[in-house]
Amino acid sequence: MNNAALIRPGWTPATIALMIIGFMLFWPLGFAMLAYILWGDRLEGFKQDVNRKTDSFCGAFRRNKRSAHFGRAPFGTGNAAFDEWRDKELERLEEERRKLDEMRAEFEDYANELRRAKDREEFDRFMAERNAVSKKPSGTVPDVNEDQQ
Structure with missing residues (x-):
């Protein structure tokens, strides 16, 4: 996946244009786009939290549903050996699903850390270039020999 997506949270030309078009067509669309621009980077964590809570909520129903049938799994076949094997x-x-979910969460943390490191590197490079430009005296005449090299 390309990290330089055209529509991503932040003040990009595409998101600004979509926000303006949204306001012109139907004002709630403009506000929705504005909210995405401002808080869109928090959506991944929000989605993960909602999925985790939904899974645990539904899992509680599944566990209670099995115990409500007096030891038999719901929709049991009547064959005890098969029902035990299926359980x-x-x-x-x-x-296996829990292990996969843990691995996915670890990978997402790793990918987020890589993105954070890349952002830090780009910011440090920007600051170094900015400081190098600001340290150079503005009223000096460039050396002719430097231009010819």
Whole structure:
């Protein structure tokens, strides 16, 4: 995925144009775009929090639903051996899903750290260039030999 997306949170020409068009067409669209520009970088964390809370909320219903059938899984087949095997497989799959979710979260943290390091490097480079320009006296005459090299 390209990190230099055209429509990303921030004051880019594309987002400003979309905000203006949104206000012209239907004012709530303009406000929605303004909110995205201002707080869009927080959406990833918000989505992750909502997904995590929704999964835990729905998981509680699934656990309670199984216990409500007096030891039998819902929609049981009547074959105890098959129902036990299915329950064990479902538990194994849930454990795999938890592991995958943990790995995904670790990767997202890693990718965020890489983005943060890249941003820090770009900012440091900008500040170094800015400081180098500001240290150079503005009233000096450039050396002719420097231009010919």
